[in-house]
Amino acid sequence: MTTKLFGEPVRRREDPRLLTGQGRYLDDLGGDALAAAFVRSPHAHARIRDIDVSAAIDVDGLVAIYTWEDLPALLAQPLPLLIPHPALTHGRTAHPLARDLVRHVGEPVVMVVARDRYLAEDACALIRVDYEILKPVVGVEEAAQSAQLVHGDVPGNVGAHLVQEVPSAAGLGAREAIETAPHTLAFRLDIERSASMPLEGRGVYARWDADDRSLRVYTSTQTSTSVRMAIAAKLGLPLPKVEVIAPDVGGGFGVKIVHPWPEEVLVPWAAILLDREVKWAEDRREHFVSSAHERAQVQSVRVGFDDDGRVLGLEVNILHDHGAYTPYGIIVPIITSTQLLGPYKIGAYRVEFSSIYTNTVQVTPYRGAGRPQAVFCMERTMDHIAAHLGADRTAVREVNFIRPDEFPYDQGLIFQDGRPLIYDSGDYPESLRMLKELIGWDSFPEAKAQAAAEGRRIGIGIGCYVEGTGVGPYEGGHVQITSDGRVHVSTGLTSQGQGHETVFAQIAAAELGVPLERVSVVTGDTRRFGYAVGTFASRAAVMSGNAIALACRKVREKALRIAADALEAAPGDLEIVDGEVRVLGAPGSSIPLATVAVLSNPLRYAFDEEAARATQFAGTSAFDRPPVEEGQEPGLEGRDYYSPLRSTFASGMHAAIVETDPLTAEIRILRYAVVHDCGNLINPMIVEGQIHGGVAQGVGGALYERMVYDEHGQLLNASFMDFLMPYATEIPRVETAHLQTPSPLNPLGIKGAGEAGVIPVSAVIASAIEDAEGIGIDRMPISPSDLFDLRRASTGRSTSET
Amino acid sequence: MNIAITLTVNGVVRQAEVPGRRLLSDCLRHDLGLTGTHVGCEHGVCGCCTVLLDGEPVRSCLTFAVTVDGHDITTVEGLAAPGGAMSPVQRAFAECHGLQCGFCTPGFLCTVTALLRDNPAPSEEEVLEGISGNLCRCTGYQNIVKSVHRAAEIMAEES
Ligand code: FES
Ligand code: FES
Numbered sequence: 036m037t038t039k040l041f042g043e044p045v046r047r048r049e050d051p052r053l054l055t056g057q058g059r060y061l062d063d064l065g066g067d068a069l070a071a072a073f074v075r076s077p078h079a080h081a082r083i084r085d086i087d088v089s090a091a092i093d094v095d096g097l098v099a100i101y102t103w104e105d106l107p108a109l110l111a112q113p114l115p116l117l118i119p120h121p122a123l124t125h126g127r128t129a130h131p132l133a134r135d136l137v138r139h140v141g142e143p144v145v146m147v148v149a150r151d152r153y154l155a156e157d158a159c160a161l162i163r164v165d166y167e168i169l170k171p172v173v174g175v176e177e178a179a180q181s182a183q184l185v186h187g188d189v190p191g192n193v194g195a196h197l198v199q200e201v202p203s204a205a206g207l208g209a210r211e212a213i214e215t216a217p218h219t220l221a222f223r224l225d226i227e228r229s230a231s232m233p234l235e236g237r238g239v240y241a242r243w244d245a246d247d248r249s250l251r252v253y254t255s256t257q258t259s260t261s262v263r264m265a266i267a268a269k270l271g272l273p274l275p276k277v278e279v280i281a282p283d284v285g286g287g288f289g290v291k292i293v294h295p296w297p298e299e300v301l302v303p304w305a306a307i308l309l310d311r312e313v314k315w316a317e318d319r320r321e322h323f324v325s326s327a328h329e330r331a332q333v334q335s336v337r338v339g340f341d342d343d344g345r346v347l348g349l350e351v352n353i354l355h356d357h358g359a360y361t362p363y364g365i366i367v368p369i370i371t372s373t374q375l376l377g378p379y380k381i382g383a384y385r386v387e388f389s390s391i392y393t394n395t396v397q398v399t400p401y402r403g404a405g406r407p408q409a410v411f412c413m414e415r416t417m418d419h420i421a422a423h424l425g426a427d428r429t430a431v432r433e434v435n436f437i438r439p440d441e442f443p444y445d446q447g448l449i450f451q452d453g454r455p456l457i458y459d460s461g462d463y464p465e466s467l468r469m470l471k472e473l474i475g476w477d478s479f480p481e482a483k484a485q486a487a488a489e490g491r492r493i494g495i496g497i498g499c500y501v502e503g504t505g506v507g508p509y510e511g512g513h514v515q516i517t518s519d520g521r522v523h524v525s526t527g528l529t530s531q532g533q534g535h536e537t538v539f540a541q542i543a544a545a546e547l548g549v550p551l552e553r554v555s556v557v558t559g560d561t562r563r564f565g566y567a568v569g570t571f572a573s574r575a576a577v578m579s580g581n582a583i584a585l586a587c588r589k590v591r592e593k594a595l596r597i598a599a600d601a602l603e604a605a606p607g608d609l610e611i612v613d614g615e616v617r618v619l620g621a622p623g624s625s626i627p628l629a630t631v632a633v634l635s636n637p638l639r640y641a642f643d644e645e646a647a648r649a650t651q652f653a654g655t656s657a658f659d660r661p662p663v664e665e666g667q668e669p670g671l672e673g674r675d676y677y678s679p680l681r682s683t684f685a686s687g688m689h690a691a692i693v694e695t696d697p698l699t700a701e702i703r704i705l706r707y708a709v710v711h712d713c714g715n716l717i718n719p720m721i722v723e724g725q726i727h728g729g730v731a732q733g734v735g736g737a738l739y740e741r742m743v744y745d746e747h748g749q750l751l752n753a754s755f756m757d758f759l760m761p762y763a764t765e766i767p768r769v770e771t772a773h774l775q776t777p778s779p780l781n782p783l784g785i786k787g788a789g790e791a792g793v794i795p796v797s798a799v800i801a802s803a804i805e806d807a808e809g810i811g812i813d814r815m816p817i818s819p820s821d822l823f824d825l826r827r828a829s830t831g832r833s834t835s836e837t
Numbered sequence: 838m839n840i841a842i843t844l845t846v847n848g849v850v851r852q853a854e855v856p857g858r859r860l861l862s863d864c865l866r867h868d869l870g871l872t873g874t875h876v877g878c879e880h881g882v883c884g885c886c887t888v889l890l891d892g893e894p895v896r897s898c899l900t901f902a903v904t905v906d907g908h909d910i911t912t913v914e915g916l917a918a919p920g921g922a923m924s925p926v927q928r929a930f931a932e933c934h935g936l937q938c939g940f941c942t943p944g945f946l947c948t949v950t951a952l953l954r955d956n957p958a959p960s961e962e963e964v965l966e967g968i969s970g971n972l973c974r975c976t977g978y979q980n981i982v983k984s985v986h987r988a989a990e991i992m993a994e995e996s
Contacts, residue, residue, distance in 0.1 A: 050931040053939030054923060056873020056913035060940065063872035151867075153858065234877040234885055234940045234974050285875070285940030286974050319878040532938025532975050724934050724980060731977030755882035755972065763978035764969045792977075 040545040041783075044720035047537045048556075049283075058283040061238035061255040061316060068240060068312035069098055071302055072155035074145035074162050075325060076137035079171035079394040079748020080185070083135050083164060086145060091161040096150030099309060100158065101301070103132040109269050110304060114295065118364030122197035125189040126361045127392070131297040137166070138185055138359035139395050140749055141324025143297050148305055148313055171394040171748035175333055175356035178393045185359060185392035194357060195365045195390040199372055201447035202383050203347070209385035212348025216339025220419050225814035226408050226797070228331040228356070228742035229735070231401040232760060233531070235285020236317030237326060239298050241306035249276040252303050255284050257292040258569030259559045260527045265295035266303055281559030287531035288732070289400040290327050292571045293363055323753035328742055329367060329401035331356040332408045336416055339382075344420045344431035346381050351412060353388035358397035365390050366451055367398060370405030370503075373448045373456050377413045377501050378463040378686055379435040380444075394748045400571065402732060403793045406502060411815060414498045414798035418805065428497055428802070429467060429476060436463040451572070452506040454681040460776045461501070461686045466710050469772050470497070474690040474708040482692075492697055493705065494807025497690045498795030503682040504713070504787025505577025505778075511566050512583035514543060514590050515672035518636075518645050520614055520629030522547060522554040524586075526579040527567020529559030533789060534721045535575060539583050541717055542783070546587035547594075548611030549628065566676075573685070573787025576717060581677035581781045589673030594631045597671070601626055601634060628671070635671040637662035683778040685786035687711040689730075689795045691767075693803040700822040702738060702804060704767040712774040714786035722788045723771055729792015731766045736793070737800035738816050739765070842906040846871065847915025855902045862886045864902035865912060873913040873943050877972070884971030887944035888912050894951045913943035916950060925991035926950050926984075935984030937975035944971050949985050958989055 052058050088100045103111060113128045133144045145162055149155035172178045172185050178192045185192055203212050213219055240253040250272060256262050256279075263279035266272070284291065298315050306313040317326070332355050339348040355368040365388075372386040417435070421428040437444045439462045446456040471477060479495045486493045515523045524543045530536070540554040547554075557563045558579075568578070595606040598616035602609070608619050616631060618624040633649045641647040651662075663669055692706040709726055716722050739759040743751040752758045769792075777784030801812040804822065810829045814821075839854040846869060853868040860879075865871045865888065877885035879898045886898040889911035916924045926949050929935065936942040945968060952959065952967040959967060964985045973981060 046931060047934065049939070050936060051923070053936060053942055054913075054927040054930055054946065055917055056871065056943055058873070058939050060872075060875070062876070063866070066867060066870065153856070232974060233938070234883060234972065235875070235938070284938065285877075286938040288974070319880065532936075532940075534937070720934050724937060724976060727977030727979045728937060728975045729977070732974070754880055755878045756880060760972055760974065762969045762972060763965050763982060766978050768979055769977065 040541045040551060042716055043541070043718065045537055045541055045551065045718055047534045048540060049534065049536045060235055060283045060285050061240060061253055064253055064282060065240040065312050065314045068314035069148050069150060069309070070152040070155045071305065071313055071315035072147050072152060072159050073143045074147070074159045074164060075321070076133065076140055076142045076144055078137060078166055078168055079140050079173065080169040081137050081166035082169060083133060083137065083144065084167055085165040087163040090163065091158040094149065094154060094158040094161065096154035097158050098150065099148040099305065101132065101146045101305065103130055103134045106132065109271055110300060114297065114362060115265065116364065117362055118366055120195065120364050123195040123361060123365050125194045126364065127186050127189065127194070128362045129297070129360050131301050141321070141396060143325065146301050146305065148309065173393055173395065173744050173746055173748045175331060175354045175391050175393060178391045179354055179389065185394055189392060192392040193389050194361050194392055197365070198385070198387045199448055200385045207348070207383050209348045209350045209383040212383040213337055213339030213350060216347040217341050218423060219337065219339045220423060221337045222419060222813060224334040224336065224412055224415055226330050226332045226411060227816055228328045229401065229740040230328040230742065231288035231290035233286025233288055233290065236319065236322040237291060237296060237298065238316040239302040240312070240314040241303035242312050243307045243310060245310050250303055250307065252277070252279045253282050254279060254299055255291060256281050256294060257287045257529050257531065257571060258294055259529055259561055260565060260567040261569060262294045262299055263561045266300060269295065269300045270304055270307065278562050280561065281529040284529065284531040287570065288402040289329070289404060289571065291531065292569055293327055293399045319755065320753055323758070324396060324750055326396070327399040328358065328396050329398050330408060330736065331398065332371065334412050336412060338416050338420065340420050342424070343434050344424055344426055345434050346379065348383045349381050349416070350385045351375060353386070355388050355390045356393050356398060357390045358393060358395045360397045362397065363399040367400055367405040370451050371409040373450050374406045374501065374503060375409035375413050376446050377410060378437055378461065378499050379413070380437050395744055402729065402790050404572065404790065406500065406790070406794045407733070407736060407797055410498060410500045410795045411798045411801070414795065415801060415813065418802050429471060432499060433464065433467060439464065450503055450682060452682055457681060458501060458684040459778050459780050461684065461712060462774060462776050463686065466686065466688050466712060466774050469774060470688045470690050470708060470710040473710065473770060473772050474692065474706065476690065490697065491694060492807045493692055493694045494803045494805065495690065495692050496799045496802025496806060497688065498798035498802060499688045500794045501684050501686045502573065502787070502791055502794060504573035504685050505679060506572045506574055506682045507679050508568060509676050509678035510568060510578035510582045511564060511674060511676040512579060512586040513564055513672065513674045514583065514586045515670065516590060516594070516628050516632045518629055518633045520553060520627060522549055524554060524583055525557040525560070525563035526583060527564040528570045528575055528579050531570065533575060533725070534718065538576060538717045538721060539579065542580055542584050543587050546584050547591055549614040553614060573789040573791070577683060577781060577785055577787050578677055580717065580785060581783050582675055584783055585675035585677060586673045589675055590671060593635065593673065594628060594671055597634050598626050598631050632671040636669040677781065679780055683714070683780050683786045685713040685788065685791055687791050689799045691799045691803045693800065693807055695804060695807045695822065700819040700826065702819060702822065704734065706770065707767040708770045710772045710774060711791060712776055713788040713791065714778045715775060715784040716773065717785065725788050726771055726792040727769050729790060730769050730796060731761060733793040733796020734766055735761045736816060737797040738818065741816055840903050842903055844905060845909045847911055853902070857901065857903055859902045860898055861900040861902045861905060862897040865897060871912050871914050875940050875943055877940065882972070883941070884944040884948065885941050887947045887971065889947050889951060892951065894948050911947070913946055916946055924950065925995065926953065926988040929984045929988035929991055933980050933984040933987050935976065935981045941971060941973040945973070945981060949988060953989055953992060957992060959985070
């Protein structure tokens with residue numbers, strides 16, 4: 036392989052179009068389409084008595100108004116429950132348009148289609164919905180105790196309840212292990228709601244071809260293949276007559292993996308019914324109240340440990356707020372429960388969660404997907420232990436680490452993919468050593484004393500995590516070399532800014548020995564690749580990357596076989612360099628891949644001079660064999676799939692130094708350091724970018740972002756004015772170091788990198804603030820006023836001290 | 838009732854008939870087909886919709902199209918040289934991986950273009966301040982800041 040592309044910081048191939056305004060995001064398509072808009076519930080919990088559309092009928096440009104009663108039988112059903120689980124005994128999903136009850140502010144009630152969006156919204160404003168207002172259930176602890184029910188047939192508002200327990204090596208249960216431990220601690224942690232909040236909202240654009248009876252749908256999704264199946268099923272169309280394409284997508288971060296959204300089935304349905312193109316692009320307010328949130332949990336922790344801080348038993352009880360519906364099942368609390376163990380060997384572990392209904396927007400994965408909560412819990416626990424013992428926080432972690440020679444390490448739990456939680460590889464002590472060096476952990480006490488002498492408060496914090504990435508079941512890749520020498524790669528999963536067009540091209544170019552410029556990559560277009568799962572769980576590089584590599588290997592093998600015939604050499608004596616098959620050690624003997632592609636497809640008709648070489652009188656075919664041999668196919672192409680035995684586990688450790696203002700309680704991050712291990716790196720520039728972006732979202736979650744619901748179930752901060760996402764001025768420069776422990780599970784030895792940056796940030800910042808202030812931090816995010824209140828409440832330190 | 842307006846967009850005189858309430862962002866995107874200008878919030882906070890109005894950055898989602906009748910507008914489509922060569926700012930963003938999904942990018946490019954025109958060698962503080970009105974959910978800003986410094990360098994090299 037002469038083309039050294041794998042592992043290089045190759046510049047992104049998607050950038051020229053995105054930098055010149057030539058990207059094509061959902062709302063850039065369908066300039067002539069009709070526009071849809073929705074009347075959404077202003078109440079968190081209400082019964083619909085009546086819908087009066089009469090005042091809207093005369094709006095200029097109005098085309099149609101639909102309510103639940105207009106929907107055909109299949110569409111009138113609740114939307115699918117995507118991930119069933121035996122513990123989800125009371126899973127509930129919404130109807131595409133509310134049937135008679137609304138269960139959160141923002142739930143769609145009426146769909147309006149009009150000539151443009153302004154007019155559609157005019158009509159929406161004139162539609163009168165008469166509601167009988169019911170008492171809403173807000174707040175996870177309130178909901179768990181409330182007599183008031185979100186769903187009348189779900190007792191106690193409990194959607195799911197799951198206990199997982201791993202005994203100690205000596206066979207002790209967690210409770211017993213804790214009771215018999217030399218030291219025990221118990222505490223409670225609170226994590227607020229946040230959300231993915233991509234800058235491009237959701238959107239759907241549907242084109243129905245009445246002559247062909249086929250439907251093409253563009254949607255800003257993380258899974259076009261699955262949306263396609265959902266649409267075909269919901270609209271009763273034959274699957275081959277439906278194609279779904281994810282165009283350029285302006286960020287996803289989890290929220291766009293949920294599907295089908297009401298709009299994803301309603302907009303295509305209306306397009307067919309009206310025989311017109313129809314489009315809906317979500318606005319920001321809609322995104323806040325009708326998409327999905329994440330993070331909210333209340334955790335109760337009990338831990339028992341020895342004099343060195345070794346954890347002997349850990350018991351965690353989680354109350355998880357999943358909002359009004361559970362379309363994505365209980366993936367988030369399952370991930371929290373299983374990833375909580377991080378890089379540690381825990382003596383005995385018991386985790387129990389209840390997933391609770393509230394009259395709020397549904398909760399589905401947001402980058403990190405339950406792991407930030409898990410890491411907050413485990414790392415706060417480690418800090419509690421260290422404080423209790425008066426030990427260094429890194430020493431307590433060190434003593435609990437899984438050692439490098441203990442891999443594969445079985446945590447004894449079942450992971451989110453339904454398969455055993457077995458860590459494949461890693462080197463946690465080395466990671467910690469690198470982190471301490473990068474941040475200057477050991478010399479920090481002097482810096483802190485120095486700052487104190489100047490009247491400043493600074494603190495250092497740390498957080499470690501392990502992240503299960505690259506979950507199955509599978510992804511596929513298709514690679515075709517055409518007779519012009521171009522290489523066309525496709526995979527079914529979708530892209531939202533991760534640079535897949537670049538990294539997959541790097542893989543293909545390196546595997547095939549062709550120049551990068553010749554490779555083009557298509558993702559998320561069911562016309563090109565119909566089988567896929569989607570982009571989530573940091574799985575794209577691992578899953579599609581390996582599938583594409585395997586497909587390339589098939590194509591390469593075929594190319595060598597055909598070229599061997601043409602060059603009268605053995606396939607083993609050939610190499611591919613710069614798009615040419617060459618005989619090793621015989622520089623004159625070569626054949627371009629373009630020609631091999633021609634020869635791979637025996638022709639009757641010539642459409643150009645190159646093709647003429649493969650026609651039936653060109654004298655290239657042997658008379659003793661059929662033109663296409665048994666077991667072979669025409670064309671220089673290959674398709675393969677990668678289906679892993681189980682997930683591969685990336686890991687990392689972050690540290691931060693923060694400064695808190697003695698008077699205003701303002702919190703500033705002075706330094707932020709990351710040691711990251713995602714196995715072999717395909718493109719270090721892109722991996723760094725993923726880390727930067729993740730850390731920034733983590734900082735948002737640690738210091739600024741929260742969804743504020745009042746007791747009526749109204750989201751009080753549903754705008755960028757009030758939901759505070761960090762700007763450049765709030766984000767520290769991230770210092771990174773990479774450790775590479777390749778995954779033994781996949782051919783490329785890679786692990787996922789997409790979510791890592793965000794996972795430990797809340798834990799790290801809490802740890803650092805605690806160190807600066809000497810006050811326990813047990814909830815996130817923490818704002819200056821929260822810290823101010825904590826100072827006042829803390830007995831150890833009064834504000835007058837400042 | 839529609840109102841006829843005439844704008845000079847990226848050096849080309851364009852005409853449109855728009856209702857009084859038509860936002861400039863919608864006018865550019867839907868009436869003139871210049872979809873490079875993006876809309877991330879429609880309430881003036883994210884900066885995705887930033888365009889240059891007579892050279893100055895404005896939020897096109899907070900501007901009615903009729904109020905800029907007769908004015909000069911530059912959108913992301915107009916930043917490259919007439920022959921298509923990308924501007925120093927655009928090249929710097931590509932070089933420094935200053936974008937991921939690219940949705941916020943047109944707003945940053947317009948903002949930074951004006952910033953560097955007024956201050957060709959900004960300090961770190963001035964860069965942060967200069968882009969502090971634009972949200973990006975993907976990059977964590979580090980490479981955007983780097984891109985701005987790099988763009989300044991390229992401009993200095995090429996002037
Ligand atoms: S769309 Fe104009 S500022 Fe967000
Ligand atoms: S690159 Fe995606 S929002 Fe900035």
